[in-house]
Amino acid sequence: MYHGSCLCGAITYEVRSEPLRASHCHCTMCQKQHGAAFATYANVARDDLVYLTGLDKLKTYNSSGTVLRRFCSDCGSSLEWSDPHRAPDRVAIAMGTFDTPYRPEHITDLHLDTRACWLPSLLDEME
Numbered sequence: 001m002y003h004g005s006c007l008c009g010a011i012t013y014e015v016r017s018e019p020l021r022a023s024h025c026h027c028t029m030c031q032k033q034h035g036a037a038f039a040t041y042a043n044v045a046r047d048d049l050v051y052l053t054g055l056d057k058l059k060t061y062n063s064s065g066t067v068l069r070r071f072c073s074d075c076g077s078s079l080e081w082s083d084p085h086r087a088p089d090r091v092a093i094a095m096g097t098f099d100t101p102y103r104p105e106h107i108t109d110l111h112l113d114t115r116a117c118w119l120p121s122l123l124d125e126m127e
């Protein structure tokens with residue numbers, strides 16, 4: 001069981017199963033939405049993501065096609081990415097909102113073709 005919340009704390013949730021996989025998404029839409037080099041998501045079964053508080057603050061943005069991105073309308077925290085048309089039983093949760101430590105064994109990098117040009121230098125400096 002994992003707990004999570006948005007920046008202002010209005011929205012809280014729990015995840016009632018182990019995430020199926022995790023990914024860093026480097027697509028330009030995730031960059032824009034998160035204001036960051038990439039977004040990191042944990043993919044879980046839709047039924048296992050349960051909101052405890054703040055559901056009325058959760059706003060939905062249809063970013064492309066049938067993709068829905070949900071965020072807190074007060075503080076702007078990104079919470080969900082989903083594609084109910086293509087994968088109705090799955091939801092990706094923005095891992096930065098987890099309050100319970102979760103360390104996936106492996107994180108897949110997606111859309112590296114649009115990787116932020118300033119990201120490689122950050123990684124280089126860590127070596």
Ligand SMILES: [Zn+2]
Pocket residue numbers: 006007008009010011072073074075076077
């Ligand atoms: Zn919030």
Ligand SMILES: [Zn+2]
Pocket residue numbers: 025026027028029030031039111
């Ligand atoms: Zn993305």
